[in-house]
Amino acid sequence: MAGNPRNGRPYRRLTTYQRGLRLPCWLCGGEIAYWITGPEAGRHPEAFTLDHAVPLSLGGDLLDPANARSAHRRCNSARGNRTDHQGQRIRASRRW
Template structure:
């Protein structure tokens, strides 16, 4: 049985490449605090996480595809879950 592919070297390399680009959060558009690393970043809501445009739960074949990788805040990534769409900040519902 294979382990979690997100614990492997290829996934960490993809995270490092995405982190090095220092992009803002693709979901809310605000800056990510890239200075947060290690244990403090694992719970901080404004820390960097690697998000996937097409969720891994629906497209596991794209886990390591750089074209599917996006920078996001931990909070935004968690809030989005595995939905295929993104609700942008400031968007309102029209009834």
């Protein structure tokens, strides 16, 4: 039996790559607190999380870079497995 794929090297590599892009949250357009790392990032609502445009529960690919998005932890959690932005306040990013 294989371990959790989110603990594997390919997933960590994708997460590191996405974090390095320093993009705003794709759901609300707000700046993400990329400086928050380590154990505290797991609880902080402004911290970076890797979100998937097509949720894994709906057939999205865990390791596909085209499916990876940068999101705040709070926005990612609030969206759940919906494919639209229902319940989210969408703002355009100020980043050009």
